[in-house]
Amino acid sequence: xxxxxxxxxxxxxxxxxxxxxxxxxxxxxxxxxxxxxxxxxxxxxxxxxxxxxxxxxxxxxxxxxxxxxxxxxxxxxxxxxxxxxxxxxxxxxxxxxxxxxxxxxxxxxxxxxxxxxxxxxxxxxxxxxxxxxxxxxxxxxxx
Numbered sequence: 001x002x003x004x005x006x007x008x009x010x011x012x013x014x015x016x017x018x019x020x021x022x023x024x025x026x027x028x029x030x031x032x033x034x035x036x037x038x039x040x041x042x043x044x045x046x047x048x049x050x051x052x053x054x055x056x057x058x059x060x061x062x063x064x065x066x067x068x069x070x071x072x073x074x075x076x077x078x079x080x081x082x083x084x085x086x087x088x089x090x091x092x093x094x095x096x097x098x099x100x101x102x103x104x105x106x107x108x109x110x111x112x113x114x115x116x117x118x119x120x121x122x123x124x125x126x127x128x129x130x131x132x133x134x135x136x137x138x139x140x141x142x143x
Contacts, residue, residue: 001040002055002065003073005032011077015084027083035076039105043072046109050117053126064123071112075105 009016009032021029044054058065081087082101089101113120121127 001036002069003036007073008032008076011073012080015080027080035079039072039075043109046113050113051127051129056125061124064120064125
């Protein structure tokens with residue numbers, strides 16, 4: 001998992017109980033932890049879609065791990081804001097267009113990975129070309 005609930009609390013402290021998530025905060029500690037797991041898992045899937053091996057190893061690729069963790073923490077903080085009817089996911093424009101927070105997060109993740117692919121590689125994140133079943137269907141073995 002990338003990031004911690006304590007890191008999210010520093011980014012969305014308005015919604016905590018004195019800087020701490022608990023069963024009375026909005027969102028609750030359980031919700032923040034579930035979002036961290038969900039967004040981290042979705043980030044790993046997005047990395048895989050760009051042929052990066054995931055999860056990112058904090059020892060082998062420390063800068064990439066820290067950067068991705070901070071990115072995931074910011075996304076979860078955005079979800080905390082949305083839960084409280086504020087933030088970038090709760091704008092009139094987003095609501096009018098029917099853009100769900102998770103759809104926006106997935107789009108943002110893919111764009112982030114594309115923009116930072118060279119940096120991920122430079123920090124030791126492994127990239128392996130493994131075509132999907134759909135891609136393999138277009139391959140023809142000559143024998």
